[in-house]
Amino acid sequence: MRMSRYMERRSFLKATGVTLAGAGLTAAGCGGGSGSSGGTVTIRYAWWGADDRAKKINETIALFEKKHPKIKVKTDFQQYADFWKKFNTQAAGGNPPDVFQNAVGFLRKYDAKRVLLDLSQQAGKGNLDLRNFRAGLEKFGEVDGKLLGVPVGSNSMGYVIDEKVYEKAGVAPEPGWTWDEWRDGLVAIHDKGGTAGDSGAYGVMYLYDLILRQQGKAFFTEKDLGFTESELAAYWDEALKGVKSGLYADQKKVEQVKPKSALAAGLAGGEFTWDNFTARYSAEGKSSYTIAPIPTLDGKRTGQYLGSLMLSGSARTKHPAEVAAFINFMVHDPEAGRIMGYDRGVLSTTEQYEAFQPTDPVSKKIAAYEQRIADAGLLEPITPHPAGADIVEAAFLRIAGDMALGKASAADSAKQFFTEAKTALGA
Template structure:
């Protein structure tokens, strides 16, 4: 749920269904040791991302080692898909990294297999600071009273718009606007400028989750799906009609330009994505781009929450105190914020948020957007994601795309999705 250095989420999800089979690790006797000898301890930290993130993380590690000379941190990074392949292999072999970058779609999957370290005891011992987090993010990775991760940054869903197109059309999105307002605006844009209103949001699981939340439901419950065929069928039926009418962009053209975004390449006037992904648009496109509020059902509730990348510890680490010390440093030290910027989202703690003031317009807009939605009081707790959520997210995107390409009918698509979701939940 955070920026992946230009990697489109659709690419990321191609291998999101990586199996965690064979990762049933036993936590007994693990995660209870420390150095105890007074000598130097080495822990391993692994994450996904491109070279620019790697350079920033390495700078933070160097700073950490200067402040904690008895703790050395060995680093390793890969692209998103390669990271999870390697992590699966390491965890299955009983030798995972001590600290990993993690995301909510994988949290319960690996917690259920005893791969992750409960960080609560380390907080109670004073090795991990859980104070000063924005908007309750310190509880983001809490499951049944245990803590399996600590957020390093935050993001929330937003509508990225081509400001010039919207301005020319006279469409001015504002807080509390409705889905009817949004659709009317898209029609006005299409009829007046011949540009599709949206890239096609019907495969974005997290957007559909907000729509469900606005109506008292959610995409997931703690152990399964929070909606059924009766909700999804009209949504995908309507989406296909909008593709055919040109209100949503031509899906074939959208696929052809990937990994570039449809809005940046002028195929649509807007698209829904995570707010901190929006930095890519000014680099890819030639217009000016902004963040618009999420449309609502009732003019009030957006269903939004703050998502986050997080740092998790391994249940097999021999150095839980040092792991907690490192995680605490990465989430609280002001200099870390100045090094990382918004690379992994808006800093999760107030100290780091205040320590870094972005100079560029896209990042300024992201910070302002998250401040605005927090001040508006629209943020809610995130719904827990069950084990298998990563596979389900990938299926939702793939099947939604196939639907728009005419490969299956709405009825067939809905049945296929729920069949795959049932299998994913049963196999985790």
């Protein structure tokens, strides 16, 4: 969906004088239906990330509390793995944070456990505005007719490449290039540059999902896996051949340089990852990096969609109206958008997207990439993620990594994955 349609709609709203207040949004602190009785309310907000993200989020919270003096926000942030350990303990004890950062792989899992607040009810009451989201992102957190999360930013899978390595090899990725052309490029990089062409992302669930989507399939159905054990064994067998031939990076070396990426460490010429990670490579590496198009089977379909981190509310919160007001502020307020920038992806609403004008080259590349794939009509609906998808994703990454280190064959690895995945999805 093109950005211009949203800009036109926003211009129309401005011209007709429609604002958030005019649309019936209850300003923060009203406490409507939240049990606040007109007094000061405190909500708990938790997220994962690094110190830089925490600094930015704390700035936005200070701004929110200034504009909404009857709502106080108590914060908690952890690294990714620690966040979910703590959240699981809180959720099991019936005391999750009122509002928290979330991802699509967790929606059905926690909805089945009745942890997540259906935000569509707050939208219906006027506490949450679902207009002006880019490229249909307002529907990203919808599951089975319920709105379980609201996107704060967008990203899509891309192929981040070392521009100097590709230039030296004489390889110039163009939209519509095929997987055969991509493999030819890896050979050229290996032969001319003496380095691996790719870091080896065959353990990344989202990459395999794109490959399956190009075939009219998907990694998941609503309740199960969307591919067979033999298909995965064949995919991983090709990956092992790539490792042994040197087209993929030596996985022992990849492990040694962590947490730095193989691409930034100079072990490979490219890596399939989320487009907003380009900023990470530019910070870690010594070369220049850009986002190349996803290879295709037919020269057209990439299987891409926009992903996003989201904000979700707790079904147990005593302050649903305040939670909705907080989320609404975080995704619509222009000043909050300028503070956050592209930390969690390209800003999801037109208000924030237009307010933040990136000045650094990397952010400009990320925004241009997402605009390009949207304008080209490449974006499709996201694949459903059933309950247990987070466990499946972790197993896919771990088992593929062990396989690449020589601990198991492709066939045995695929068998192990299916055993673990069936258990996770059937739990």
